[in-house]
Amino acid sequence: MSSDSGACWINGLKQDYQEIFVEEWSPYLGAVLMILIIIGLMVSGMFWGIYGGLKLWGDYFNNMIGIGPFLGVPQKLETLLMHRMSLMNMTLVLGAFCAALLSRQFLINRPPKLEYVWATMGGCLMGLGATLAGGCTSGGFFTPVLHSSPAGWVMWVGLIGGAVIGLKALLWTLEHIEWGMQAPRTLHVPPVLLSVYPLLGLGVVIAVLYWATDWYGSGNERLEARGILILAGFAMGFIMHRSRLCFARCFREPFMTGEGHMTKAIILGLAIGIPIAALLIQKKLIDPYLGIPPTFWMGSLLGGLIFGFGMIFAGGCASGSLWRMGEGHIKLWVAAFFFAVSGSISSALLKKSGLMVVEVTIDEIDATKMGYQAFFPVMLNNWGWAILAGGAALLIWYILVSYNECTEKFTVL
């Protein structure tokens, strides 16, 4: 009897493990969990962004190879672990890596040669686009929309345009380019190693938890704040890998196969997040302008177009690139590298040219030649209209996606 219940318990554990750590999560679950974490970040006075961290990595690289001073890249840089977005990016990759180990999906995935060309091109365009828009799909679209800024919605327009043009261009290359399409031999994981993947994953979790608690309990205020970020980034990477949450898919899939699950999941996340964020802003728990780039509307539109095009060729958005890095896709490591370098160069040159020098306006908001910090409650004079504007945009998006799911009217394949 006791051995029966023992076997039953073990089977139960195995099944739970399978469901939680191996089976794919619904993107809706992923989106809702992401919103929870982002709200947690907002309460801690921080917004979610990825581009800022990548740009820092690019700055370090450009300084290291000596072109930094010539371009105008900042010479005094925050350290990689102290810069908040850089830290979160790193733990995001770790979180995805851990999730990939636990699900035994981690694999060093080598793409055909042509893919490296696309990774380079896509990454460079993403860096430029994110600079113009003041952020990537996270910091230039998702976060501003969450903070009730029309800049996010303008980038949305750009991203859609860029994704459609990018998809058509990608299809063209499939028809006309033969070079570099040969897949290299798959690097198989020895069964012994594969069987200890979950243990390695557990090791990563323990190490990260130890790191975070060590910083959080250090008594140093800066380390304390960053201890939370370690966990937030890690959780986001984990969640995004399990649910394969990707903004590139969100924008691209309706035009490709007509399928709209990822899109609708992002819509759901925003629908939940916008009102909660509005509440936090009104309670003065967070300054909304922290999450709003000074790019409304030219920067957001142009940046969105360029970024949207680039992410199709790169094979992932900003966060999508990071979690796929954790899963072992070499192509995305290359794309992220060029995203970082290009972001650093674009930022330096656009500042040097005067196009993206930040000035403070008479209304005490930031502005550049590419736009200003636009905030719905200020533009529309009250919060009611602001929420309505965001809600209306989400509804229109949902209707278009659902309509397309049935009729496939907008697909370009």
Next chain:
Amino acid sequence: MDFDKELDARGLNCPLPILRAKKSLAEMQSGQVLRVTSTDPGSMKDFAAFAKQTGNELLSSTENNKEFEYFIKRK
């Protein structure tokens, strides 16, 4: 399983396995079977959705040591 055409999509991540499969299927005749190999963990769900969306039947979808194998019948 017998197949008429083969697509090696290993090393590619989304959206390429689907895009290349679509192209291969377009060049085939109705009733013919396409065999696709992929290493993208997301491809299982992708191909199931693709089959459902396009009406090309997914005859089988299996995984063996990190390589996914799909047999799709051209409608």
